[in-house]
Amino acid sequence: MPRRLSKAAFLILLAVPTAVEAKKDKIAPDAFAVTMPDPAPPAPPANGSIFQGSYVALTSGGRAGQVGDILTIQLVERTIAAKSNSAGTTRDGSIGLTPPTTGPLSLFNPSDVAAGGNQNFKGKGDAAQSNTLSGEVSVTVAAVYPNGTMLVKGEKLLTLNRGDERVQISGIVRAIDISPDNRILSTRVANAHIRYVGKGEIARASQQGWLQRFFSIISPF
Secondary structure, three states, X not given: OHXXXXXXXXXXXXXXXXXXXXXXXXXXXXXXXXXXXXXXXXXXXXXXXXXXOOOOOOOOOOOOOOOOOXXXXXXXXXXXXXXXXXXXXEEEEEEEOOOOOOOHHHHOOHHXXXXXXXXXXXXXXXXXXXXXXXXXXXXXXXXXXXXXXEEEEEEEEEEEOOEEEEEEEEEEEEXXXXXXXXXXXXXXXXXXXXXXXXXXXXXXXXXXXXXXXXXXHHOOO
16 A cells, blocks of 8 residues: 555656646637627718718728737847856965963974964856747737727747647737838837747657656756
């Protein structure tokens, strides 16, 4: 019985890293789902006016501005971070006493009552990180707010012969930042959530195995 319990405990420990990673990457199923436009209301009867209720204003053109409209986000993400620090200290000290030549302390030599010491420390640390992401993703308008900003979200799925690649993005955009051809830079997206993930043998080859991840978590070094 104790042997069975030990095996069960070992299997539970091995499953902990996988469960932790799955919980960390948990995302709502509709976080990047496409938003369909609202059903069009019935057309009002003709009243003899030149412009009816469904016309598009000349000032807005064909820009996205309603729920369900499509716009393209140009990914121009580029981040560079670097940090460096260094420190150094040094300390020296010595002490010496000359014993008397007469009396009971005359048995000591000058070298017996001399002491000295020194201390040195030098530390240095460097860190650097660079990320680049480019491309285009078409998204839909999920909500329009009273101040004119819009919530957009969408994703692009590429199925290749060696795996799947998925690009997901959501955030808040301003109508004034949208170009006439319905494009906007990703640097103009507020509260942007951009995810680039992949599945398949290429993605698996670039990750640690489950047993190696387990020992990386419990390792004290």
